[in-house]
Amino acid sequence: MNLPQGEREFEALLDYLKHERGCDLSGYKRTTLERRLQHRMQEINVVSYQDYIQYLQNHSEELKTLLDTVFINVSSFFRDRDIWDYLASSIIPRIIASKELDEPIRVWSAGCALGQEVYSLAILLAEALGIESYLERVQFYATDVDEDAIKQARFATYNDREVMGLPRDLLDKYFEQTEQGYVFDRILRSKIVFGCHNLTQDAPMSQIDLLFCRNVLMYFDKEAQASILVRFHFALKNLGFLVLGKSETLINRRPTFNPISVEHHVYKKSLNLELKDYLSINPKLNQKQALDATTRQIHIWQTAYQTSPFAQLAIAPNGRLVVANERANALFKLTPNDLNRPFKELEPGKLVGSSISLKTLYGGRSPMTLKNIEWSAYKETKYLDIFITPVFDRERRLLGINLTFIDSG
Template sequence: MVTSEEREFDDLLLMLKETRGFDFTGYKRSTLQRRIARRLEALKLETTGEYRDYLELEPGEFAVLFDSLLINVTGFFRDPQAWQVLRHRAIRAVLAAKGGGRPIRAWSAGCATGEEAYSLAIALAEELGPDEFQERVKIYGTDLDDRALQVARTAVYDGRKVADMPPELRDKYFEPTGTGLAFRRDLRRQLIFGRNDLTKDAPISRVDLLLARNTLMYFNAETQQNIVRKFHFALADPGYLFLGKAEMLLNHSDKFEPVDLRMRLFRKIPQPVSGTRIGWNSPAAQPEENTRLPRLQGAALASGPVAQLTLDAAGRLALLNTRAEVMFGLQARDVGSPFQDLEVSYRPVELRSLIEQAELDLRTVELHDVIWQRPGAKEPGVFDVAVVPLMDRTGELVGVTINFHDVTRYRRLRDELEQANKELEHAYEELQSLNEELETTNEELQSTNEELETTNEELQSTNEELETMNEELQSSNDELQQINETLNVRTRELDRANQFVASVVRSLGDVVVVVDRDLRVLLWSPGAEELWGLRADEADGRDLPSLDIGLPLGPLLPVARRVLDGAAAADGQGDPVSVEAVNRRGRPVRLAVTLAPLHEDDASVQGLILVMSRGE
């Protein structure tokens, strides 16, 4: 019974075939299911049906899916020892058979990004020389992946791709470009890359060398047989097939013979054009003189290793051997009976039509794998049946003989071998899957290592920058400390100066006020605060006449103008001016006001110093 998950999986494969032209029905189902399951896990989807809906909504996922299904794992001269065997036992054999400048054709099936096609080109160029290579060789590279084919056509590879190639070959066949190394342009013209689906497209014909390394392993057994038949058709004679180390041709010994089985190199076995014609070469029959000959012939027929029946031209049973008697329950009285009246004519298989065909075509008619459950037998037997027309020396049909070959044991061995092959294929598949996962893990580890190295470099750079900034901050801190010390010194000096000015102000009198030339207050002593109740911060910067403090300025302004003009000293008018003022409590107070000039360094008068003392 087909489960819903299997139906959804079949619907997905049909969708890929109808919408994108990729037919994966011939690929190994378990491999496809495993790789699609990875995509479901990455996208956090539950079923294949959900993934099919996701593909319809997100067409960009097709590219990711195909990259996952068509894993392009390749490299230059992968498995170098196998390439040495290919060069010494196949390439040189082809060149020897193709003497006289005849063209040489090669096909790299499943070429991916082209590394193996170019490896074959290098191997041929080494044997022929570049000039003869350009004249004689044509290499075809095919794959399903269009993006991989585009890389192959460009033929530009980064340094890691060619790192394992011998340096002398790398320098000889690659030219440096801005993005990597490019295969030589003059030799690249002999390689042609195109899309080809091995499951349905026609093969490239008349090729001498066919590379399909680790390509067959992705297909199921039936599809593999179909592809191998195409490979056999594609190869010339002699032609060589070069497979991957995980692939074998256990069931195709009639088409290919191993040249080096361990290195997976095979040679095509030519198929016969026509069957061998059997003629009669014995002399005319001599008169029978030995009376024992008929008995000898009868004994030989009776003891034959296969069950055998012989019919005359009229269709009657003429002869049968002991094995046929036992197998079909026949007796001597059945001899002479019409064959169509006997049970053996239709059981275990319908023989009358085969007999008519053999008599009509005058050729042997064979029927393979006839299954027959004999009465009393525990298991059914398997037989190959051959109906052979019998003709005399004149070519006239005289009867037919029917041979029953019991191949039960051989078929059982074949089934066991096929089962062993399937198990071996499964083991190879699991091994390849594990290898792919290990390669993927290795790539991820390399990527992580590169990221860690980059991060380490960035951290080192950041650390150096931090050290530089720390040095700069330390230097700035030292400068700030010096500035702070200087400010402290200046502050202390300013404090001493302020203390000195305060001491001077206190020494001058009870009240001291300093104004500029515009009579704006520059200094307001504590005595002034006490006298008039106006704080220094309220008086600073204000015009003295605008202050409502009970100080009459009328008598003082004329003297102030003469002092500002510098005339007071000349006139001898430096005596105090007595005025009647009012203190902060509204009480009258007599003040003796002395006005002195405020000089700058250049002796110019910049303001007035008013010293006020209370009178009696």
């Protein structure tokens, strides 16, 4: 394709960043990227993208500055207050009501920047559950692609200006005033797992009840957004909620997610997603691209399953092991030779068989949870929660059973 020179040079710059510097910016909206790059180039008096590549080669610290320009870490406590009020009055009570009193509540703030969103949500959960129950039940992941942002988020220290959005009583209750600034409560913070995570490349979390991804999707082009949404679909429990930023909307993106409240940008996932739904995520795709997109989506699902932080495996209706992910292989010392073997003969099969009959396992039509199952093997004792999910085709014929094993400690 004959692109104008400026565009060719821009593509060459993206190629250079991706292949030589390991930094893939291809999913970000072009117009925004170009604007930011131009701004940076003006600051250092570089005129063309070609010269900028040279500048990057000659100045080792420039890549970091460039990424700071692209990853905008702007955030604030209780940003867009009405949305937080809605979450506190409608969504969090729904999540709590849908669970047993001791069941975990799993939360993910994706693109958490400097942590203000994370701690706002931690406060909301602590207020709703009480501190004791928060500490027992909340499992909180906070991720961002920007390592420096994650470091600062972990540091949890904010100056006078940054805490301005916080009501005084919450500031006094949840922060300690130190010489460096206001520091978020250390004990509540201990429940939050911070990590570097790229939404367009890394496997998503799983079994999430509440997923925050605010003011992040808007930086991506349609295709990258669609691929991130598939990951979010995978990450969320069936009854989980997705919260987006104030200027982000998914109205045209059905059927991946349906709005719970358009006004407050809260969504739930639509169930029974099919291949054609994935294809329809981006109607502009032609057949060939659509196939590529499908292959990619399937690859994402497989990768997400394989690299999930939880041990997962699936058994066929004939009682044989069909698939086990990396965590399950490690936990139960399974090898490729175990595929297609009768599940009941394998270590996880014996473990499940110690709590329920295999007849119940294969006969159940609804998901089941086995709580706190003691498992002594390989010289140690663990306690596991086992989530059993039958998988059906469209005619409700059983395709298999998925089992997820989570250490309940």
